[in-house]
Amino acid sequence: MISTEALAPLRGENWKKANRRLTGKMLQEFLYENIIQAETETKKGEDRYRFQVELGGAVYTFEVIKRLFNSFHVFEETIEKEKAGNKLPVLAQDLLLELQQTAPISSETASHLIKEYYHTLAADCHLLDKTTTAADMAEMDYAELEGEMNGHPWITYNKGRIGFSYADYLDYAPEQQQPVRLFWLAVHHTAASFQTAGGWNEERLLEHELTREEREHFRRIVQQAGADPRGYYFMPVHTWQWEHQIISLYADYLADQRLIPLDFSRDEYLPQQSIRTFVNRTNRHKHHVKLPISILNTLVYRGLPSERTLIAPDVTEWVQDIREEDEFLRDICDIGLLGEIGSIDVAHDRFHSLPGAPYSYLELLGTVWRESIYEALKDEEHPMTLAALLHQDAAGRPLAQELIERSGLAPKDWIEALCRAILPPLLHYLYKYGTVFSPHGQNAIVVLKQNIPQRLIMKDFVDDVNISDQPLPELSFVPEQLKTVLRREPPQGLVQFIFTGLFICHFRYLADLLDVKGLLDEKTFWQQAAQTISSYEDQFPELSERFKLFDLFQPTMTKLCLNRNRMLEDGYREGDDRPHAAEHGQVENPLSACHHPGFVE
Incomplete structure (x- = not known):
């Protein structure tokens, strides 16, 4: 009650x-x-x-x-x-x-x-x-x-969370900041696929996440059920998903012991803004855990797509290999990439064999283990998602203003530092490697030192890494297993991930906030962004054809819409793939206008 x-x-x-x-x-x-x-x-x-x-x-x-x-x-x-x-x-x-x-x-x-x-x-x-x-x-x-965030800045129904009761909201919503423990299952090898990367394997991963006592406890439960633990993988599941989806929809798996319920692990976790990603609060150096929760929030059900869960570790190795072999990304930008070093997927044999099944039924049970943000930090570094920079407290004071004043920099100089930290590595992946992340407010993490932006850390590769459909020589080395799953986009589509995902979905609001608070004129903000892009291009004249191919300075771009999709186009019908942003008309690009005299007044 x-x-x-x-x-x-x-x-x-x-x-x-x-x-x-x-x-x-x-x-x-x-x-x-x-x-x-x-x-x-x-x-x-x-x-x-x-x-x-x-x-x-x-x-x-x-x-x-x-x-x-x-x-x-x-x-x-x-x-x-x-x-x-x-x-x-x-x-x-x-x-x-x-x-x-x-x-x-x-x-x-x-x-x-x-x-x-x-x-x-x-x-x-x-x-x-x-x-x-x-x-x-x-x-x-x-x-x-x-847990302080207000949710998506653009989508108006940003905390809809259809599927959660009010009690669920109190237990699991990130703003409630309630620690949770994860329930574990044993899944038979014949029913699951387990993948690792970066020198990890199943044994090492479990040793990292569970104590010896917990592992032995889980093995005893499997033995008491009359099964051999050596034939099972261990995986966590969100309590809500277990109670609302797995018990009923995987009842035959439970009946024939392809699934065996185990117990809660001891560690406590905090849910992050995505609701389905958890940070270990008991031991912050343990992995972050991403789990499917079949609630509808913003535009999609918050599951884990099977095909992307399977390749998550391979995508990690690929994007991290690019960084390690590129001096600019590795040493100059010092970009951090939180690797998805392990994943397990339990595809439902009925739903996955049904052509055209709604996508939410193909994302029911799986786990992705992601490297901890705390393992990626150096001395005195302080990380926060870009989304945090849009937050205002109850008195209307923005966190960004607090950081700027603490840094001792003028607002213009602070924004210049922010652009220098964020844009060059994203541009380099795009221009040189035909690859983009989705750098929206949750996925992009700005690393501060003495309250000044220093560098970028990116996360969430399983859903949000996309590649060019052009025959770029750098993409000839993409592993075959990735080519069939990663979205291949035409040049305009690839540019949209930065133009809409970062500029419209985040910088648009940050520029407005700073202007309204009298800290920095909106036009000056975009001049700083344009100058950062131009400075990058000056560093790499050999990529001039790519600058034309992936043109961030074009006068207009297709306007992508996030509210219109649900309200006027797709409604609530569910297809066999996740819905995408609606296209409607054109939007003027202020980066293009930056090239005209008098833009900054």
């Missing part, structure tokens, strides 16, 4: 504030994705406008600043709503229902969206109760800081 105390964050004051914030975000991102349009706009100052939007008979008025990338900053405190001359409360779900009257959103889709918005609002109420200051966060441990 959920206690009354656990419901306390849902009080009226928080509910109203969460609704206003979410409504502001919806208006802002729906304007960007051309889901809504301003009926009228009135200039309120040098760069401030008052917009009016009519939806389903309701009229919303609010103030905005027009931003680069054809984007906007909506001032949530200015939102007013009227209908038939009456002032009405600002509620996110009502905005959606009003939008549905004019946009092609089915009632089925609208119902699921309302559910996701309710879940998001409930989580936002909990976040509003947090009292952690920006000063506190500047000193927080990497894993602890992840």
Whole structure:
């Protein structure tokens, strides 16, 4: 039974504030994705406008600043709503229902969206109760800081988590910062595939993750079940996944002892922003663990795709080999790559033999072991995800501002250091090797020293490494087993991973935040980014043809949309592959504009 105390964050004051914030975000991102349009706009100052939007008979008025990338900053405190001359409360779900009257959103889709918005609002109420200051966060441990985040900055239903009950939310959501223990299973060799890389093997991996007593305890359980432990792999599973999916859907595996339930291991873990990745809090030098949880959050179910789980260690060896053989990446950039050094996949024999089965049924049971962030650090280095730089505390003070002031650098110089730390290694992998990571806020980790950005660490290769479809000689060395699984993208598609994944999905918000807080003009921010790219290109004139092929300075790019996908295109139907961002129109590229005199005023 959920206690009354656990419901306390849902009080009226928080509910109203969460609704206003979410409504502001919806208006802002729906304007960007051309889901809504301003009926009228009135200039309120040098760069401030008052917009009016009519939806389903309701009229919303609010103030905005027009931003680069054809984007906007909506001032949530200015939102007013009227209908038939009456002032009405600002509620996110009502905005959606009003939008549905004019946009092609089915009632089925609208119902699921309302559910996701309710879940998001409930989580936002909990976040509003947090009292952690920006000063506190500047000193927080990497894993602890992840529990302070607000979620995806662009997707409006960013904490939908369909499949979680409220009790599950309290137990497993990262912002609850509740330590969990992992349940372990024994899976027969005939039912699973176990892969390792980097000198690891099954025995060494288990010795690293489990004590001798735990390993012996697990072996005894298998023996007591009348089976031989030598014929089994040991793997952890998330408790929610075990109870909600595995027991029922793998019942025949349990019946014939292809699966044998074991016990909880002793270590405690903290869930990270992705929900399915866990950092060991008992011993932080042990591996991070990525586990499937079949809940729908943002655009996808949070499972582990079988085909990518199988090749995860091979992808690790390949991207790390590139780094080790390239002096620029290894010595100059000093990029860190958190290797996925072990994986186990238990494909469901019925679902995997069914042509066109929904993808969530192909991602049910597996484990990926990733190198610990703490093993990749040097003395005095402090890591945090890029997502953390967008965070503001309850008083509205950004963590980025706290870090800048502590560093002693001017904001412009701090952003220059950030761009130098992040962009060159990403550009080098793209231009020289036709390979991209997905450098969004969760995957990209900035390493600070004395609060100044120093270098980049990347993670999550199993889902987010992609290669060019062009016949580049550097790609002739890609192992055959990777070519059949890694996404091969045309040049424009490959560029989008940096342009949209980093610039639009992260830098767009950071530039806006610094500008609104009076720290750095938005145009100056993008000038710094453009200068970093130009400086890289000056270092490698031999790659000039690649700069044209993968052109980050082109005047416009295809606009990718994350809210439009769910709301107007795919809805909630589930195909045999994960959904991708929707394409809609073009977006102006401020990096191109940087080449014109007068861009920086």
